[in-house]
Amino acid sequence: MTVLLEMRDITKEFPGVKALDRVNLSVAQGEIHAICGENGAGKSTLMKVLSGVYPVGSYDGEIHYDGALAEFKTLSDSESRGIVIIHQELALVPQLSIAENIFLGNERAKSGVMQWQETFSRTVDLLAKVGLRDAPGTLVDKIGVGKQQLVEIAKALSKHVKLLILDEPTAALQENDSRKLLDLMLELKAQGVTCIIISHKLGEVRYVADTVTVIRDGMTVSRLDAKGLSEDAIVRDMVGRDMSARYPERPRVAGEMVMEVEGWNVWHPDHAERQVIKNISMNVRAGEVVGIAGVMGSGRTELAMSVFGKSWGRNISGTLKVHGTPVDVSKVDRAIDAGLAYVTEDRKSLGLILDETIRFNTTLAHLEGVSSKGVLREAEETEVAERYRTALATRTPSVMQKVGNLSGGNQQKVVLAKWLFTEPEVLILDEPTRGIDVGAKYEIYSIINDLSAQGKAVVMISSEMPELLGMCDRIYVMNEGAFVGELDAREATQERIMSLIVTE
Structure with a gap:
């Protein structure tokens, strides 16, 4: 040739x-x-x-x-x-x-x-x-x-x-x-x-x-x-190493109920006649990773964003409970106070400020944790960013590095660090491994497993069905704004998930 x-x-x-x-x-x-x-x-x-x-x-x-x-x-x-x-x-x-x-x-x-x-x-x-x-x-x-x-x-x-x-x-x-x-x-x-x-x-x-x-x-x-x-x-x-196991093993033991969503309905913000989320009910327990499967346009991201401070949609109705108590999630800061965190699918536009440092981004969602009377405690902010850099094994010479200069996997770790610093009860992950390589994916999976081992409740949205099957305890299947099935991950297959989508 x-x-x-x-x-x-x-x-x-x-x-x-x-x-x-x-x-x-x-x-x-x-x-x-x-x-x-x-x-x-x-x-x-x-x-x-x-x-x-x-x-x-x-x-x-x-x-x-x-x-x-x-x-x-x-x-x-x-x-x-x-x-x-x-x-x-x-x-x-x-x-x-x-x-x-x-x-x-x-x-x-x-x-x-x-x-x-x-x-x-x-x-x-x-x-x-x-x-x-x-x-x-x-x-x-x-x-x-x-x-x-x-x-x-x-x-x-x-x-x-x-x-x-x-x-x-x-x-x-x-x-x-x-x-x-x-x-x-x-x-x-x-x-x-x-x-x-x-x-x-x-x-x-x-x-x-x-x-x-x-x-x-x-x-x-x-x-x-x-x-x-x-x-x-x-x-x-x-x-540079064998990775026959793509998904790290973890004990799958679900604890007490952490989050319950009941009768959740959402209409499109620009088209008042269009209902996007239709009477959704779901729950997730401590130490559990619950997946949401569905094709693009099924409403997965819209559901996540509407739950997280009603940051998408209009005429939103339904009840959200944390540890059995109804909570106010009408604004993002109230959702954070209620123990929710949302890792967006679009880290570059919505998850990070690329021209700012790792330190700046890490504390952005919880500035009150590193400030007094409106004055930022920079030494403490640096200590927090270093702590999460070490804990998540973020590859960078310094927390003063601009996140726009990091690889996709390391950017995703900074997004995770930002939300982990808020100490959430429920972590909603929307396409957490999009655009990152297989080695970095394994590291993100390991972080998810560590969070579940700490008793966090994790909701995982992914377009990659093998990822959901490899990481989740239960999987909700979504189509056209509604849940059309729920599967135990040990019994789920790609074929069963797709059959629920195309037959409903």
Whole structure:
């Protein structure tokens, strides 16, 4: 096979950190090449070197692309050669149409005048290639995340892409949308487009990839043929140890009843006629991990946010008891006082302030714990942040590090630390391992087990059914805003969960 891309001995350093150490990557023309590694291993840094985000001269080593030495100084330089990267955080403007987003920065114009007929005609052709039937004038904020990913790929195709790089493309997608995206990658491969995919979802890697390169601690560990490759082999190279048990064992002993939700109803905040949560009743005991399964749009996050200080929805009704006593959860601060904590599914936008330090974020939800008469006790705040950094094994040189510079797994630990500092009775975890690697997932699972061992009541929402089956004592199954079943995790299977969803 003809080699399209070769990165030789790439080394990239930041102050005090060697992010890449003589990394080598070889990608053949027309293949799908997966790059796997733990959060912080250097995968995204390597792609930023390739695409010119980190320009030539800021790293050591050489890039050879399409038969010639490549020295990209900007992102535009790499795009002009047909290299397009789609980041995990999509670069779309919600208030613009699909057509405007596809040609943003690459406008169809003559003498400064937009050629709208050509723009819309080209958009229709590009959308057909990615299997999207929405009108070119549709606003991006009116379509789902799965379709937005397809718009990003259509945008890449408009730039005559030869090498398409997708960074965690299915992290925010449900199973059906993920499979459509992966099948589209296979179609693009058949059309001669070479793809690099960065993913933590090893089943997806095995489904689409021809070759897998594993990076650990900034170094190339292995290059593997994906045919017949087991997930365990990839994991072993990623984390440097055997992980035959993906979910840590714990004794499953439920204690006294901690939280009871009865007759919970919620209406949409913008559409008064639409009921989103329908007469939900549930409970969770001390030391118990209770899961909520359901497809995207089933109402899982809306339920969690409405329970936590009624931070989503309107006309909310129902009763919530903690230790048998009805509590006021009408505002977030009252929910916190009642012993509830909510770890959002969107840690970067809703869970953390990325430009602030670990210390700042750790105490943010419970400032009264480190202040007197409105004055912050900074030494005590530092001590608290250090205590949780140690307890959760957060990998950082200092609690003064900005959380935006941490890996996904370590960011998630900071979110957990923030809520653990409030000393909750009930911890609601919404997609607690989204976008983090298998090694970091195991660490988060271990933290959850430690919390249950301390008698905390844990509610776990997850789109990954194996995760729910591996971690939970009981699983509520949700569909269209209502619970359609409850299963003991020891008797539950993915098939039983899906059958409840599709038959109700």
